[in-house]
Amino acid sequence: MSILSQLPSQMGERKEGANRKAASLCLEDPGLFNEIANGLQSPYASLAGDCAEVMTMAAKENPPCVAPYAPLLSKLLFHKNTRVRWEAAHALAYTAAYVPSLIGSILPLLSEIIRADKSVIVRDYAIDILGNFASVDEESASKAYPLLVEALAVWGGKHAGHALNGLVNVLEKIPAKGAEVAILSEPYLQDKRGVVRKAAAGLSKKAGS
Secondary structure, eight states: OOGGGGSHHHTTTEEEHHHHHHHHHHSSSSHHHHHHHHHHOSHHHHHHHHHHHHHHHHHOHHHHHGGGHHHHTTTTTOSHHHHHHHHHHOOOOOGGGGGHHHHHTTHHHHHHHHHHOOHHHHHHHHHHHHHHHHOOOOOHHHHHHHHHHHHHHHHHHHHHHHHHHHHHHHHHHHHHOOOOOOHGGGGGGSSHHHHHHHHHHHHHHHHHH
């Protein structure tokens, strides 16, 4: 039986448990990822979304297993269906550090998504992609840095927490940015959102270390 036939969209269900089971099966038998990859290219958004979610669930447990399919996932970042976009972006966030060349090649696209995508979730994950890309090396951190700084302020600062966390990875690779980043984080130390204050405090501490 094809693994695609076991996904919720093909069984007339909406439970994510089937996708979780499919992800586990793929991790046990990586050859099954090829079927999921075929499903990513389906003209049916429900199936493409299920397959992207399977990739996300598998990538959370074992990013290297999903990394070979990152190019296919990147092609879904502008899919018309919101769920497909956010699952593709989520899977790429988990795998970004394993495919730096790919991420480096789509930085303009990620910037566009962060500025223009209508989905908060998609934008969050696009910023997470940048943050994890920044963790690779100094070159990647340098490329991600201006986009993460831009992400601090877009949409009225709605994504500041994700951007601040990404900047921590920048400082890991470029400690000389400490003073500059400390200034950037200062306004967020008193943010009304606890998660943003926590991220700002962590970044401020890292900048001063």
